[in-house]
Amino acid sequence: MSTPDLPATLPSTQIASLPPSAYYIPSFLTPAEETHLLEKLYSVPQPTWRHLSHRRLQAHPSPLSASNTLLDAPLPSWLAEPIIPRLLSLTLATPTSTSASTAQSESGGESDPGAQSRESELTTGHVFTASPHGRPNHVLVNEYAPGQGIMPHEDGAAYFPVVCTVSLGAGVVYNAYPKPKTGSPSPSSSSSGSGSAPEARMSMRDGGTKWRIYQEPGSLLVTTGEMYTGCLHGIEDVVVDEDVTEDGVVNWGLLREETREAMERGGGRNERGTRVSLTYRDVLKVKRVGRAFGVLGR
């Protein structure tokens, strides 16, 4: 199977006009990989789907408990491979940090024995390097029909503050908003894996700042840092996303060329199709299941 052309490092894919940090990779999966994943997730036993009023979802390996704890279990292999190794291969090194330390040693600057190991840390680190399990252990699968969305919410404290979202099936505009300042009604945070509705009620903040990110099928969006902790995100319940244009979406320059051309031809309209998102996260609290249950902890 062919593999997509991935960028050398994550920082080269950063959405510059957003608070730090959001990264966008247009072709994270090949069309064949995308089709394969859709086949897999539609062949799960029906009860795996949980039906919410405006979308349905699957939580793998299982939903979180009421105390936001995950029972230790492996992810299904079709969700783990090839996505997780690919996520972990995206290094956080910036070309500047590497060349800066190279320049220093070449110019005969003071010798710094730590420089080389710091450089290699930079070149080997990825978005889950500092997370408790060093990799995602939980995937939420959300399916949205045209006209369905998700109210603005934050993902909350159950997870290490990184979300990797893989989009399948159709494109969508995803919105991010600065969190309301104290004094405004604050939306409750959600740990969507536990099943508590992420659609915490809040005003739609019309007129406030709103950043729009267009997510193509097969793409990856990574949000972390201020984007995770200081912002809300949501998807409008519309059948057409308007204004998918250079001025209308913050990641226009990172989109596939054919997508930009199609949007230009079509007046910036994205007709919604059924979109499935896979959100990869590291749940902080994991409980091992004892031998009594016939499952061995790691």
Ligand SMILES: O=C(O)CCC(=O)C(=O)O
């Ligand atoms: O479908 C998406 O891209 C967003 C899903 C989401 O925000 C969530 O599950 O918490």
Ligand SMILES: [Fe+2]
């Ligand atoms: Fe979310």
